[in-house]
Amino acid sequence: MNRNILILGFTFLIATSSYALDCENAMDTYSLKECAKIDYDKADKKLNKTYKQVMSLLDDEGKELLKKSQRAWITFRDLNAEFQSDSMRGGTGQGLIYTSILTEMTIEREKELSIKLNQ
Template identity: 35%
Template sequence: MRIFAPLVGLLLLSAVSAVAQEQPTVDCQNAVTQADMNICAGQDYDRADAELNKVYKQAVAATQAMDKELGEIDAAYVGANEALKKAQRAWIGYRDGQCELAGFEARGGSMEPMLVSGCLAELTRKRTTELKQLLEPSGN
């Protein structure tokens, strides 16, 4: 009996995990129902977040290189990477709070997830643009 309970739990966890991974197929160009619009807004945010993560990794590498180069001149000049991390942590807090606030326009309603995801996507794209500017050579 003792072996049976964990085995049942593992099977249930596997079944729930498989169902959770299934994403409904939605034509986001022709989304009509609120549920479809919520899914599409979530997918839009996921794409924006993936791009942000890619650019952030590049920004981390760039600030690490900057710190290394400046550190060879004077150790007091090092800190770009830490400043980037500090800014990113602060931005995440701002983004999450601002988008939670955006959801209050339809608090508890079926439209709330779309509003929150739309806000997350918009702010994430703006942050990605900011990080890309960090990667551009000075003087451009």
């Protein structure tokens, strides 16, 4: 019995490791969630880069204000995404909505911070 479970597990790993993610044509929930995560990771990296650039331009007081506002924004972003996705509570789409909201808000925050780079 344990041997059959082990074989089944290896078969699953082999099958899923060859899975090519096509975000342009994603249709199933797994692919949509994975693609949403990729989008969020890109937005988050861009935000972190802009945040560091802005921090390098600020004096100590400005840096402290940015840190505080960023912490508050992260709390708001996460709670807002949780609230927005609650309409799908327990459903397969809840995680997708949650991640999509995180992405949208992260993109907007990066735009807000990048304005400081152009002043």
